[in-house]
Amino acid sequence: MERLRIDLGPRGYPILIGPGLLEAAEVMDEAIAARDVLVVTNSVVAPLYLERFTRALRDRRVAPLILPDGERFKTLDTVAGVLDALVERRMNRDVCVAALGGGVIGDLAGFAAACYQRGVDFVQVPTTLLAQVDSSVGGKTGVNHPGGKNLIGAFHQPRAVVSDTDTLRTLPRRELRAGVAEVIKYGLVADPAFLGWIEANLEGLLGLDAGALAHAIRRSCEIKAEIVAEDEREHGRRALLNLGHTFGHAIETAAGYGEWLHGEAVGAGMLMAADLSRRLGWLEDSDVARVRALLQRAGLPLAAPPIGAVQALELMGMDKKVLAGRIRLVLMRRLGSGVVSGDYPPEALVETLRAHFGVTK
Amino acid sequence: MERLRIDLGPRGYPILIGPGLLEAAEVMDEAIAARDVLVVTNSVVAPLYLERFTRALRDRRVAPLILPDGERFKTLDTVAGVLDALVERRMNRDVCVAALGGGVIGDLAGFAAACYQRGVDFVQVPTTLLAQVDSSVGGKTGVNHPGGKNLIGAFHQPRAVVSDTDTLRTLPRRELRAGVAEVIKYGLVADPAFLGWIEANLEGLLGLDAGALAHAIRRSCEIKAEIVAEDEREHGRRALLNLGHTFGHAIETAAGYGEWLHGEAVGAGMLMAADLSRRLGWLEDSDVARVRALLQRAGLPLAAPPIGAVQALELMGMDKKVLAGRIRLVLMRRLGSGVVSGDYPPEALVETLRAHFGVTK
Numbered sequence: 190m191e192r193l194r195i196d197l198g199p200r201g202y203p204i205l206i207g208p209g210l211l212e213a214a215e216v217m218d219e220a221i222a223a224r225d226v227l228v229v230t231n232s233v234v235a236p237l238y239l240e241r242f243t244r245a246l247r248d249r250r251v252a253p254l255i256l257p258d259g260e261r262f263k264t265l266d267t268v269a270g271v272l273d274a275l276v277e278r279r280m281n282r283d284v285c286v287a288a289l290g291g292g293v294i295g296d297l298a299g300f301a302a303a304c305y306q307r308g309v310d311f312v313q314v315p316t317t318l319l320a321q322v323d324s325s326v327g328g329k330t331g332v333n334h335p336g337g338k339n340l341i342g343a344f345h346q347p348r349a350v351v352s353d354t355d356t357l358r359t360l361p362r363r364e365l366r367a368g369v370a371e372v373i374k375y376g377l378v379a380d381p382a383f384l385g386w387i388e389a390n391l392e393g394l395l396g397l398d399a400g401a402l403a404h405a406i407r408r409s410c411e412i413k414a415e416i417v418a419e420d421e422r423e424h425g426r427r428a429l430l431n432l433g434h435t436f437g438h439a440i441e442t443a444a445g446y447g448e449w450l451h452g453e454a455v456g457a458g459m460l461m462a463a464d465l466s467r468r469l470g471w472l473e474d475s476d477v478a479r480v481r482a483l484l485q486r487a488g489l490p491l492a493a494p495p496i497g498a499v500q501a502l503e504l505m506g507m508d509k510k511v512l513a514g515r516i517r518l519v520l521m522r523r524l525g526s527g528v529v530s531g532d533y534p535p536e537a538l539v540e541t542l543r544a545h546f547g548v549t550k
Numbered sequence: 551m552e553r554l555r556i557d558l559g560p561r562g563y564p565i566l567i568g569p570g571l572l573e574a575a576e577v578m579d580e581a582i583a584a585r586d587v588l589v590v591t592n593s594v595v596a597p598l599y600l601e602r603f604t605r606a607l608r609d610r611r612v613a614p615l616i617l618p619d620g621e622r623f624k625t626l627d628t629v630a631g632v633l634d635a636l637v638e639r640r641m642n643r644d645v646c647v648a649a650l651g652g653g654v655i656g657d658l659a660g661f662a663a664a665c666y667q668r669g670v671d672f673v674q675v676p677t678t679l680l681a682q683v684d685s686s687v688g689g690k691t692g693v694n695h696p697g698g699k700n701l702i703g704a705f706h707q708p709r710a711v712v713s714d715t716d717t718l719r720t721l722p723r724r725e726l727r728a729g730v731a732e733v734i735k736y737g738l739v740a741d742p743a744f745l746g747w748i749e750a751n752l753e754g755l756l757g758l759d760a761g762a763l764a765h766a767i768r769r770s771c772e773i774k775a776e777i778v779a780e781d782e783r784e785h786g787r788r789a790l791l792n793l794g795h796t797f798g799h800a801i802e803t804a805a806g807y808g809e810w811l812h813g814e815a816v817g818a819g820m821l822m823a824a825d826l827s828r829r830l831g832w833l834e835d836s837d838v839a840r841v842r843a844l845l846q847r848a849g850l851p852l853a854a855p856p857i858g859a860v861q862a863l864e865l866m867g868m869d870k871k872v873l874a875g876r877i878r879l880v881l882m883r884r885l886g887s888g889v890v891s892g893d894y895p896p897e898a899l900v901e902t903l904r905a906h907f908g909v910t911k
Contacts, residue, residue, distance in 0.1 A: 265633070269626055276697035304665075307692060307703045331668060336637035342668045343704060 190216075191407040195326060195414050197346060204325055204350040206406050208399040211314060211353035212241040220312050220349035223285035225250045227275055229298035230289040231258040234316055237359050242289055242314065252278045256294070263293045263332045265341055271301035285310040285348065291317040292324045296342070299330030303345035310348045316356040318368025318402075319452055322375070322409035325350040327417050350410075354402040366488045367452025369394055370433075370459070372405050373483060375412040377459060378429045381525025383408050388479075391486055429527040432519040433458030439504035439546070443494040456489040457545075465541040466521040469533055476524050498542035551577075552768040556687060556775050558707060565686055565711040567767050569760040572675060572714035573602040581673050581710035584646035586611045588636055590659035591650040592619040595677055598720050603650055603675065613639045617655070624654045624693050626702055632662035646671040646709065652678040653685045657703070660691030664706035671709045677717040679729025679763075680813055683736070683770035686711040688778050711771075715763040727849045728813025730755055731794075731820070733766050734844060736773040738820060739790045742886025744769050749840075752847055790888040793880040794819030800865035800907070804855040817850040822906050827882040829898040837885050859903035 190207035203219070210216045226249050230239055235255045243251050254274045256262060275284065286309060288298035295313050302311035311330075315321045331342015357365060372394070376384030386404075387394070393401030413430065420427035436458030441449050449457075463480040466472040484491060493501075507516050515531040518538075522528050551568035564580070571577045587610050591600055596616045604612050615635045617623060636645065647670060649659035656674050663672035676682045692703015718726060733755070737745030747765070748755070754762030774791065781788035797819030802810050810818075824841045827833045845852060854862075868877050876892040879899075883889050 265626075265630055272626070272695065272702055276695050276701055304692075304702050304704060306701060307690065307705055329668065331665075334633065334637050340637055340667060341633055341665050343665060344668055 191403040193407050193410055193414075195346075195410075196418075200346045202347055202349050204352065204407070204410050206321075206352045206354065206403045208355045208403075209353065210351050211238060211356060212245045214245045214247050216351060217245045217247075220351050221246070221249070221285050221287065221310070222348070223249070223283050223310055225278075225280050225284040226252070226287050227271075227278070227280060227284060228253045228287045228289055229256065229271060229294060229301070230254070231256045231294055233258045234290045234294070238289060238316065238356065242287075252280075256297070260293055260333070263297055265332050265334070267297055268301050268304070268332055271298065272305055275301070275305050280305075280309075282306045282309060285312055287312045287314060289314045289316065290320075291315065292320040295320055295324045296330050296339075297332060299345050299347065300332060300342050303330055303343035308345065311345060313347045313350040315350065315352055317360055318357055318365055318406075319371055321352040321354075321406045322368065322371050323413070325352065326410050326413040352406055354397070354399050354406070357397055357402065362488075363450065364452075365395070365397075367450040367456070369487045370452040370456035370484070370489055372409050373487065374430075374432050374455065374459060375409045376525060377463075377480070377521060378432050378519070378527030379412045379416065379525065380408070381523070383412070384483075384525050388483055391483070395487070425529055428517070428529045429519055432521075432527055433460075433462055435505050435516070435518055436461040436545075438506075439501045440493050442504045443496045443501070443546070449490070453490055456484050456487070457491050457493055460484060460491055461493075461541055461545050462518065462520055463524075464544060465518070465533065465537060468537040468541060469520070471520065471522050472524065476521075479524065493545045495548045496546050497548050498539050498546055501542045501546040502539070552764040554768050554771055554775075556707075556771075557779075561707045563708055563710050565713065565768070565771050567682075567713045567715065567764045567771075569716045569764075570714065571712050572599060572717060573606045575606045575608050577712060578606045578608075581712050582607070582610070582646050582648065582671070583709070584610070584644050584671055586639075586641050586645040587613070587648050588632075588639070588641060588645060589614045589648045589650055590617065590632055590655060590662070591615070592617045592655055594619045595651045595655070599650060599677065599717065603648075613641075617658070621654055621694070624658055626693050626695070628658055629662050629665070629693055632659065633666055636662070636666050641666075641670075643667045643670060646673055648673045648675060650675045650677065651681075652676065653681040656681055656685045657691050657700075658693060660706050660708065661693060661703055664691055664704035669706065672706060674708045674711040676711065676713055678721055679718055679726055679767075680732055682713040682715075682767045683729065683732050684774070686713065687771050687774040713767055715758070715760050715767070718758055718763065723849075724811065725813075726756070726758075728811040728817070730848045731813040731817035731845070731850055733770050734848065735791075735793050735816065735820060736770045737886060738824075738841070738882060739793050739880070739888030740773045740777065740886065741769070742884070744773070745844075745886050749844055752844070756848070786890055789878070789890045790880055793882075793888055794821075794823055796866050796877070796879055797822040797906075799867075800862045801854050803865045804857045804862070804907070810851070814851055817845050817848070818852050818854055818906075821845060821852055822854075822902055823879065823881055824885075825905060826879070826894065826898060826902040829902060830881070830894055832881065832883050833885065837882075840885065854906045856909045857907050858909050859900050859907055862903045862907040863900070 193204040286302035288295040328344045328346045334340040390401045433455040437454035440454040463477045517531040554565040647663035649656040689705045689707045692700045695701040751762045794816040798815035801815040824838045878892040
């Protein structure tokens, strides 16, 4: 079992990573102090893991709440339902809300825990690689609004995160690959040695080797925690975590909602960020080739929809006017060293978009 | 203008108290940094103050949101409506939510501000004495659930509180008196000198003398801030703020919901707490007479419904079993010195209840 402590003074918490943790009663004893537990999960995860997880909670009073699966249920209405469940079951302030599932479940359940009696205990048991490397750190919880994603929410730190790498065996391969894209992101923005490690251990990750997964999850969480902590001193450093996101957003929108997974779009977007960094003289041709090769080996799609540079610019939230003011993008000074910069010639961005979103001949 | 700074490190904020502040543009310039302001108010306060307040906001982009009046609208649904208004008006993270009204508006608007984009600026402009002395300090925001009061909420500190004492001119007299009961509470639990000051200045308070009101509000906020701050070291000290509440709850419930104002019930409950403290030998007969005289001069009702001691006990959440374990009550060691104690003989409580809830002959 790998173990990482997120240091936030009195709100600090452990991240426990390894195979079989979900059914390990002694792990749950460390993670959950409460006698009452509301387990929030969904209709896909519940048949797979709810029983085993409940058994690991032993003689606690456990109430399960099984929500429908999908991002479209990440709404304030669903949170109201979680709060109703807490009230109806007469859970007092000592309750712990446990999120068993992916990022949607974690965001929803965490926000409900933040609001119930102005904040009760919350434990994450993420069952997707994306949630294990992304949602475990940063304290962001919340829901979508018809007017925008994650517009409603709260910062609420979990009391513990338990990442059971065995749960990735039931994760669709495509989602596993999208999670690997996020792992690669941490290497690209912050740690060249970790990037090298990923290159050397990619088969282990995709083959669900428990040791490789645990190391990748641990190091990803560590890097995210460092960047989030530094953000309080160096304002804006947290934006590094958005490597590939602005490009990726254009891909997701161009392809139509739900066609690309978020992690897939970020993966292809990271290649574009590498390409633009090369055009600025920050990366070598060989660096970009290295990024492309790694993403390809991970089985990630790289061909953006052929919509042309002008439309791609628009989908990135830019037009000629904004372009002159230059929107800030996450780029790379070197592989393993991200930088947030608005300081690039507009033509370099247009050329990058032309190369990747170019209309096919 | 009186000025008090609530010291919470980076989350500290000023409380500005005095006549005419609501329409003072320079006061609003200090309180509100944002260019966009969503003013949350209700159908009773809006016709009285919305226009003047909006004028004081000068060239900011101001959007008003007028909610129906009443505690029964203090729900998650209403908060969802406030969030919708923020999204529909495309307010970004730099918006300020201003609560113009009493405690219900402050709790609702503050919770919406806590949840919008994980927390935006929030300014309180309380227009009732109760809100000016109670809701201004402590950071509690939230709404009711059919299963209980204030079950859903967040801690979210305001950026500033602007208490315009002139708004009390339009407050129903009965609500003013209920607010005075809360002011007396601060004297009784924490400051004998302030208690003496209230006795000497009660006519000024009830006569809406601006200087007397400003001092009473300022000192009440100061005392609440001290108690809330001490609570982090001395756990449970915050419970002192509940002087009269457990007795008061029995009164409110016995009389039927809405018959007694909360402050009125707390007032009569404080007299019962004084009486029980006397039976424990902590207060003199003359102390209790002094409390009674002050509450009577304030025009507060003191005659609890004649339901008998047994039912009163039940309404306090006690039965014979709990009584043996003795629920903790806020009592007074001396006038001006509250104490939270479960260490009293059960008979003393029963006698107190018999004296106040006794069935009339």
